[in-house]
Amino acid sequence: MNPLTPKGLPRLLKFQGRQEAPAKGRKSRGLLALLIALLIAYPFLPFVNSYWIDVAFFVGIYVLLGLSLNIILGEVGLFNLGHAAFYAIGAYTTAILYTQFQVPILLLLPLSALIAGGFAYLVTSPIIHLRGDYLCIVTIGIGEIVRITALNNPFDLTKGANGITGVGNPDFGLFAIQSPTQFYYYIWVIIALVIIGLINLQKSRVGRAWNYIREDEIAAEASGINVRHYKLLAFVIGTALAGVAGNIYGSKMMIVSPSNFTFMESCLIFVIVLLGGLGSIPGNLLGATIIVVFPEIFRQFASYRLLFFGAALVAMMVFRPGGILPRKRERAGLRGLGISRLPADEDAFLQEALRAAPVASAGAVQPAENAIVLETQQITMQFGGLVAVNQFDLKVRKGQITALIGPNGAGKTTLFNVITGIYHPHSGKVLFMGEDITRLKPHRIIAKGIARTFQNIRLFPSLTCIENVMSGPHCHAHHGVWPALFHFAGQQKEERTILEAAARRLHQVGLWDYRNELARNLPYGKQKMLEIARALASDPQLLILDEPSSGLNDKETEELMEFLTRLVHEGFTILLIEHDMNVVMGISDRVTVMDMGYKIAEDLPQNIYNNPKVIEAYLGKEE
């Protein structure tokens, strides 16, 4: 929705009034309690027989599968249409190790997870960089490879199409899980634990990193997210969970055969995630329930049930394309970030954050005034036969605003992309504070202290403003999956620091009031400021801005100039591409002019106007 319309603004402002939030929390807690009570009492409800208990068990299996794929597809946005393969690996690990070596089923539960995750790591690490559909077909391929391999019975391990029979039940020593009711509780207790872990993960640096990647991979990388690492991490965790589902499935069915791990099964799991809503855990529960219960209800109309099912899928996507229960981030407020002991009053938190570090200032190590912060030496960048940047030298000095100007297509943005590691130059070097950073990846470069914005705004559109800005401090934090899973004290402290830093920067650019609004709902000018706040939040030495004033009106441009000047006083160094000569002349200390990949001038702003080469580049050569 467009927040600029008269209808949009009041709604936007209403969200800032948090009065109803606690009431909402109580209500949903009440419903949650009711749901849990229902789940606990379910097997004893008068009309529930062993058949319906088994149906609920299989709902559980698909909830687990849905949750596991949700990490990969929902949180990170990776198309995985071969998820059944990892489910199969878990089931086969359990079946083979149990029947051949009598390893107890319960011990096989973590082992199945480990092997499924390990397998996923091996097969996905060479292909994880593939984009969308290419990755999709590869996962389909992995699914088929695993299924056919199981069918072909290599080394007599998988017993071919017959499958492995005689898989045992989980045995706790005192009692074994055997009856439908026992299996029901067994799987739902596991689901409860998994959900707690996943919610903790969602509300952590790790979960946010996944979402950043889903929203915009390039912006995520440039904001300090090690994209490859987090994608692999999601694959490993998601598939490990599928392995768990495989283990439980195998021990319940007591037989594991390839016919259960078909491409159709992968599609079904895929549908569960989308039906519920990407990244939404309640949505997942509902999606799995529908997928299992719907055909059961229609089992009476056997021949037509899939016909209805197909039509229902289409209808669902037509009428609720975001899923039935999409995750609503903007309603959760700062509490939704999962950091413990936040003050109920969010403004009070802001004051706290400002007190913690009253003056926003640039990174820790301050170089001497006028020292060279950034230097490019003879950078050359080619695309095919086109030389976009040609032996380019650029120097940026501490505490100055350096402007890079030039006609369209001069290669300015390409140079920025080389500096920030998105492109690797064919020759030449980039030195930052004397250190060679030429071949570093973008997420390493931002950690060194260079943050950037993009020519066409690249925010994380479906995340809130505060979450957007929280990506900035990501590269300086270090708590990984395990602390996040359990929300250990150290991790909580770090999360709070991240939030405080983000709050300060958001406040600094004047967007604190929009903290819980989705980034895509902001007007254009505010989106630009948000992007700057995100860059600032990484506490960079050097801020690289690509046409910060484009698309802004005069008043906004004025404000931007003031703001940038203030930043310099606070100790930041700025390199910017700009077309607006008022801005260039108004605030920059040095101007470098680029044309056709070459540097044609470098001077003080007031001298640039009279430089004949510059005039020629902009106006053409006088004949």
Added chain:
Amino acid sequence: MNRRVFAMVTLVVTLSALFAGCAGQGAQTETIKIGLQAPLTGDYAAEGQWAKQSVEVAAELINARGGVLGKQIEIVVADDASNPKDSALAAQKLIAQGLQEVIASYGSSVTAPAADLYDANKVVSVGYGCTAVRLTMDKQRPYFFRTAGRDDTQSEFFVKFATEVLNAKRIAIMHDNQDYGKGVADDAMRFLQPYIDSGQVEVVYFDAITPGESDYSAVISQLKELKPDVWFFTAYYAEAALLLKQAREAGLTTIFVGNNSVPTPEFEKIAGVDAIKGSIHLNEPMPQFLDFPESHEFLNAYRAKYNELPGSIWAVYAADALNALAAAIEKAGSTDPDQVANAMRTMTDARGITGPLLFTERGDRKDIPYYAYIYNDQGVLELYSGQ
């Protein structure tokens, strides 16, 4: 959003109440309910539909004769979609409805989990399209029986037929990597081993085709190169028909021997007379060749109702599963599963469409004879009578 969760839960709960309610009431009526678990959807939907039709015809015949123990038989159908998970659920569903005897199911790996559940809940189940040896031999399932023969019976027959009647030296065995086809192929290999060891026979080809595809020219070119005397195909009619048609079009003249899933009306229709003539098929006595009064009666009734013959032999076995159960219930004088299972093992005079319905201690059908059939030049199946 939580209101919706609640609504959904309520819906599920209400619906389950509804269905449970239906099941509860049903058990008290004056019919004998017998379950049929069959793949009514999924890849083997056709088999499931045929089984359903055949069982219903058989039930009508029994009911017309006055039913069992003076009560009418009612068939309760559950779809297992030819997949193990749905099979387990379908079984639970029939068990929860209080059924004591069921016919289940098609496909060995689909039948296995259901058979375990029926067994654990003391429900007599009779398989009709599940031929893997392990179903009866891996472990004792006291309540499980099957009317179809085992893979090894037919494989043994093939080996005798190929070596003694056809005098084959070079044999090609082709399967589809599914549980049934692979099972027969593996057993054939096992029975061939002594001949291979003595150098009398060479297996020149043992591999799988991918079911569901349309063009098998690559594998046919390969067979042409290998020049086997006999080409034993151990999977289903749909692939058999395509293979045979394409082989004959490509000029491959090797003797084709199909197993008991091949000679069906579909096979004849897809491959066409030109392709099928001269192909040999190993089968339990096919209904149309049986001279039992039961077979004539059944086939006439089936034809009268559906204007065709049952599409596959498995459907006839499903009908015979019902006949066996009916006879056992009559003998036991009750539907009590223990007594019925006991009667199944001990009955001596039960007769079905495919002959006497006698079972071993482990639940296998006793004395299933095998015959070789050949399509004549008009494309009509007749008993094989040598060269």
Added chain:
Amino acid sequence: MQVLLEQLVNGLTIGTFYALVAMGYSMVYGIMKLINFAHGDLFTLGSYLGYTLLVIGGGWVTTTFGVWGGVVVAVLGAMLGIGIAGLLLERVAYAPVYKAGRLPLVVSALGASIFISNGIMAVWGPRFQAYPATSIPSGSILLFGDFRITILKLVTILVAFALMALIYFIVEKTLFGAAVRAMALDRETATLMGIDFRKIILFVFFVGPALGALAGVFAGLNYTRIIFNLGWSYGLKAFTAVILGGIGNIPGAMLGGIMLGLMEALFEGLVSGAWKNVFVFIILIIILIVRPTGLIGEKIAEKV
């Protein structure tokens, strides 16, 4: 030596079929970036339509127009019918979901696929149907050695290549084709340049499925056997072929399809049938590791 040659020809014919299905797939794919699961099922529906045209009234079409005439009628009828079905599908299942992004579109396509295949089952039954032998052109010619190929297969290959050439010409050499390609590259800009998105969509959703229907009828004629879930594996193969060649370009889809057929035939014929698809997918993965955007997929650097 001959066997290798035979397998190459076999692979080529199998591949031609894949290419034909893949081409229609690729057209829709290029514009919509939609993994159109329903394409395979439209292919099946086309096959059934052709079948119905040929058996209706006791083979009236064949007796009236002759065998080849009957084939032409069945092909054109099925193409027209499925073209319209494709438009309908787009209206009902895809058009309302465009704005929601790609993932809901995929699910909608999956739903449509399940619906169509089960709808076919409801109408024509779950059993195999066979194209009537009297409507299928007969005869074969000796190609080399003792290797025969049916005339029908030869015609299929010729028709396929002719169509590929035609589509290639339309898409690459005409103004309209340029509009289609522009749309595939960047919908927003193309729309701004005055290209009518709806018109392109209509074209693509008519021609793509119609090509699928043509492939379906020829599949029925060549292999006689049709069943409601026939399209599932063809759809998957088409998708594989499209990716192998490189998304959204017609020559890529053709190359991908033929390569896929060759790989299958050579591996099945010379190594192992049971491991065929494992091999095919491993090769596909290796190709994608080396060339992340397919064999002749252009390297489109995202503008940053």
